[in-house]
Amino acid sequence: MFRKVGIIGVGQSVFGVRGDVTIQELAWEAVKEALEDAGLTQRDIEISIVGSAGTRTYELYPAVPVNEYSGFSEKGPIRVEAACATGSAALAVAYNMVASGFVDVALAIGVEKMNEVDTATSLAVGGRGGNYLWEYHFYGTTFPGYYALYATAHMAKFGTTEEQLALVRVKNQKYAAKNPKAQFQFEVTVDDVLKSRPVAWPLKLYDCSAITDGAAAAVIASEDAIKNLHIDTPVWIEAIGYASDTANITKREDYVGLKATRLAAQMAYKKSHIEPKDVEVAEVHDCFTIAEIMAYEDLGFVEKGKGGKFIEEGQSDIGGKVAVNLSGGLLGKGHPLGATGLAMIYELVKQLREERERGRQAPLKKYIALAHNIGGTGHYGYVTILRR
Amino acid sequence: MGMAERKTERKTIKREGPVIDSIPIIYKHRIPISKTVKYWDGLKEGKIYAVRCKSCGAVYYPPQADCPYCGSSDIEWFELPKEGVLETFTRIYARPQGYEDFEPYIIAIAKVGDVRVMGWLVNVKDERCVKVGDEVTLSTAYIEKHNKYIITFQLKNKQC
Numbered sequence: 001m002f003r004k005v006g007i008i009g010v011g012q013s014v015f016g017v018r019g020d021v022t023i024q025e026l027a028w029e030a031v032k033e034a035l036e037d038a039g040l041t042q043r044d045i046e047i048s049i050v051g052s053a054g055t056r057t058y059e060l061y062p063a064v065p066v067n068e069y070s071g072f073s074e075k076g077p078i079r080v081e082a083a084c085a086t087g088s089a090a091l092a093v094a095y096n097m098v099a100s101g102f103v104d105v106a107l108a109i110g111v112e113k114m115n116e117v118d119t120a121t122s123l124a125v126g127g128r129g130g131n132y133l134w135e136y137h138f139y140g141t142t143f144p145g146y147y148a149l150y151a152t153a154h155m156a157k158f159g160t161t162e163e164q165l166a167l168v169r170v171k172n173q174k175y176a177a178k179n180p181k182a183q184f185q186f187e188v189t190v191d192d193v194l195k196s197r198p199v200a201w202p203l204k205l206y207d208c209s210a211i212t213d214g215a216a217a218a219v220i221a222s223e224d225a226i227k228n229l230h231i232d233t234p235v236w237i238e239a240i241g242y243a244s245d246t247a248n249i250t251k252r253e254d255y256v257g258l259k260a261t262r263l264a265a266q267m268a269y270k271k272s273h274i275e276p277k278d279v280e281v282a283e284v285h286d287c288f289t290i291a292e293i294m295a296y297e298d299l300g301f302v303e304k305g306k307g308g309k310f311i312e313e314g315q316s317d318i319g320g321k322v323a324v325n326l327s328g329g330l331l332g333k334g335h336p337l338g339a340t341g342l343a344m345i346y347e348l349v350k351q352l353r354e355e356r357e358r359g360r361q362a363p364l365k366k367y368i369a370l371a372h373n374i375g376g377t378g379h380y381g382y383v384t385i386l387r388r
Numbered sequence: 389m390g391m392a393e394r395k396t397e398r399k400t401i402k403r404e405g406p407v408i409d410s411i412p413i414i415y416k417h418r419i420p421i422s423k424t425v426k427y428w429d430g431l432k433e434g435k436i437y438a439v440r441c442k443s444c445g446a447v448y449y450p451p452q453a454d455c456p457y458c459g460s461s462d463i464e465w466f467e468l469p470k471e472g473v474l475e476t477f478t479r480i481y482a483r484p485q486g487y488e489d490f491e492p493y494i495i496a497i498a499k500v501g502d503v504r505v506m507g508w509l510v511n512v513k514d515e516r517c518v519k520v521g522d523e524v525t526l527s528t529a530y531i532e533k534h535n536k537y538i539i540t541f542q543l544k545n546k547q548c
Contacts, residue, residue, distance in 0.1 A: 016401025058410040116410075123484035133419060134450040138538045139495050139506055140480060140487035148478030149497060156476075156520035185399040201479040201515050248450060250497055250504040255476045334401075 009038025051090030085375030087341025176332025212334030241268030260381030
């Protein structure tokens with residue numbers, strides 16, 4: 001029987017180009033904040049889980065240096081990798097260790113340094129995010145290219161427009177502009193997006209998340225430990241759903257949605273007895289604008305094919321059916337692979353505690369939040385449901 | 389509002405400091421193809437092969453020598469048809485390391501027989517005129533820069 005598990009401390013570094021710090025120095029920014037937020041020290045943490053895709057940094061085994069620098073040398077680390085869903089995988093491992101009774105208090109760290117190499121190298125690493133031998137080797141796939149394949153198919157089948165895609169960026173920049181930890185703190189117009197240079201047609205520069213350095217961390221604990229530590233504002237992990245899909249993109253069922261999202265969401269909704277309509281605030285995986293539109297559909301916020309309309313009607317904004325990506329999302333805040341899943345948790349914990357800045361705090365009645373984190377092009381899917 | 393004025397409002401986090409260079413590391417992998425050599429040889433002859441499990445009938449493309457469903461490694465190779473239908477495509481403008489020298493190229497996925505095949509859609513000037521559902525013919529082409537053969541698609545009934 002699993003124990004109830006809560007999040008008691010969260011931290012996030014400033015996201016962006018962080019040429020001023022090493023990977024361990026960057027991780028510490030998030031770890032320090034998470035420990036202070038929980039009111040704990042390293043002594044209270046029994047194990048650390050370090051998530052880092054680690055494909056662009058000179059530190060090829062990043063978990064140990066990160067762990068040592070943060071003062072956890074004897075406590076783990078368990079290193080996890082699930083491409084862009086690495087942060088959620090770290091949380092899932094930490095959750096399972098606490099829920100199963102293996103430990104009472106655990107720390108999940110997600111960190112990524114992506115700007116130590118140039119953009120062409122970064123594209124070559126991302127383009128290997130499927131099955132190198134049958135895709136990149138022959139055809140020079142890129143990460144934007146993979147999602148562009150989905151955008152083309154979604155537009156062809158449902159009439160989704162480039163303007164609707166652009167509206168995702170416009171909404172997310174509105175909130176990124178108010179987020180002091182976001183990489184891009186400014187607003188954009190539909191026209192700015194449409195006129196940005198093509199990256200992988202039909203996706204343009206502003207349809208794409210950037211190459212970002214960042215870290216995030218969460219301290220989680222069992223219900224008993226939370227009582228003993230006198231924590232008064234825990235955010236409970238109601239469920240974590242997970243799924244995966246084929247490495248080869250040619251083997252997918254279709255190109256208009258992500259099966260990994262649908263399966264992970266089904267699992268999370270079923271485990272938590274929460275329905276899509278109960279979710280008030282969500283952080284969804286908008287690595288590209290098309291990804292957010294597909295997420296609305298695959299998470300059950302709106303039926304398949306109506307994602308474009310959903311953004312157009314403002315249903316994913318504050319005042320709509322569900323407030324999505326009030327952090328600015330991956331598009332506005334940045335997408336440091338290993339950190340992203342935990343940065344979603346950071347944002348949602350702050351939202352559920354109603355600690356957000358004016359203009360980007362979701363109005364809450366049920367205090368139910370959802371994080372949706374995808375690794376690769378739907379290769380991994382994690383859906384985490386939180387409640388205060 | 390002028391462009392210059394607007395640019396200054398665009399607050400972006402970019403923190404730089406003193407750096408040193410790492411000792412460079414170069415990866416150049418040797419990829420085993422002994423179990424799929426038929427495929428690689430086929431491309432040189434303009435043929436595209438898939439495999440079928442002789443035990444349970446499962447079809448694999450890209451080809452693989454082992455069938456995880458029934459556990460058999462008794463497979464047969466068969467040639468795919470030379471015609472297909474476009475399921476989706478993109479034109480890669482931001483090109484990765486190793487592909488910088490190519491003009492922006494179109495990666496497409498076509499339904500070919502019972503499987504889907506990735507390839508480069510060639511001889512297309514304007515990708516906006518290409519549509520999902522367009523019919524294509526398949527052939528293979530030699531790419532000198534990488535010393536490899538790839539699959540190419542061409543639009544069957546139209547010019548773009």
